[in-house]
Amino acid sequence: MSRRSFRGGGLRGYAMLYLLFLYAPIILLPLFAFNSGTIIAFPLRGFTTDWFAQMWANATLRRALTNSLTIAVSASILATCLAVFAARASTRFAFPGKGGMMGFIMLPMVLPEIIVAMSLLVVLLGVGVELSILTVIVGHTLICMPYGIAVLSTAFSSLDRSLEEAAYDLGETRWGAFRLITLPLVMPGIISSLLISFTISLDEFIIAFFLAGNQPTLPTYIFSQLRFPKQIPMIMALGTVLVALSILLLAIGEYLRRRGNARMGASASGGLL
């Protein structure tokens, strides 16, 4: 018995150290965002909110934020719509070549992003499409869709088919049954998919870097500012806001997912993926 508790203790200590490693960079963000020194180093100087004010007043940053939000909202809605089709098809219907087609659609998940970005760029330039936030939306929809499918497949597969059949028996049309029965039941999954796609798109750098033309997005703006030491404290403030925002979105997503699970009578174990 004492050996078991020792083993648990050793692992527990390791787990704590590991969490510290995971969180170390993120803990530094607010520390330096509120630090009045202009160099990111210890010892800390004094408390200031100047960097947040500077961030708020920055016009380019606002444009980058507007662009990023436009892209993230559009891409998450498009990706989730497409994902609903794929998840529904793969969980409810049997048809020849299903595995291969689904594997193909999930492919962006396992391809290095640089290759997705470069191949799209080559084609867009070849066809003569002007690069804009529209082209970024096209790319982001592609890479968000597999994550949406992963989330939605879980939602669709835990659906009780007899509920739909009951609706048919009671005279509902196919579309009516989907709208009145299936859609409300998978709604938590749809919202999770929207949130995950939104977060991925907001954070995505490579595709935005190559496909946005001269339009800034949040990550490409951050990347362009990293070369200037004077701008770093402001970037720290921006990072703090972004981290706080993603944690909030994640918490909402997790809450909805669990509520959805509870509604369908499944246990609320397991994580986001």
Add this chain to the structure above:
Amino acid sequence: MGKGGLDAEARQGFALIAPPFLYTLLVLAAPLLTLLFYSFFLYKAGYGDLVAGFTLENYRQIWADPIFRAIMERSLWVSGLVTLVTVALAFPIAYYLSFVVAPERKALWLFLITIPFWTSYLIRVFLWKVIMEQNGVINSALVGLGILDQPVTMLRTVGAIVMTLAHAYAPFAILPIFVALEKIDRSLLEAGRDLGESRLMTFWRVTLPLAMPGVIAAALIVFIPTVGDYVTPELIGGGRIPMVANFIQVQMLGLDNRPLGSAMSVSAMLAVAVVSLVFLLLNRRFLKVRA
């Protein structure tokens, strides 16, 4: 979808899967095929245009030219090292989560582990740069405390790149191993112990083989994107340790040599595919041994 021989269910399935399938065809498959075509084109320095034709010259350059080959080899072994470190660090955490943490607290732990992954990748990488800089967080703290006389150089080394990427991909490694460990029938472990195996031998002969599919999935999930990582070699490596993605970017945009950039992209995809296949075959072997 007028395919005569198909039943109603299959037709509905096809109709439903058509939009996402066609989208992927248009936005992913067509561009990848274009890249494949370009990789066989000739490149003439000084001309902006592509010269249509068929040549293996681009591939010969990538696999024979010592500088280009070094970039490919470096990408593969740095990613291999990142994979090894990430999976080795992640396994004990997944084991702890599955075997030690109380069931009602598992969701909280998983949540804690996934949060850093959802925060800006770019800022996380940049923070490691700030941490490891010559006058950065570690050095200023250690010199300030009198532990070090002089700051140590950490940036622009392979070690720094491995460290940063191991941090970035940690949750990707933990989750699949955790899922595999959760599936293990606990009575098998008790049986091993009842039959007189030591705790260590039970782990070696029962737990580890059963966890192997998770370990291999984790290795693939970490390996594939790190081969193509652009930001970390740029920020942490300071441009001195270029990997495949940096090379592709320079060829495609900086030098406008699209055939060579395309050939590198295709070669990288091939290399990744070969490594992935080896991993998957290993996995199959493990499953066979088990059965």
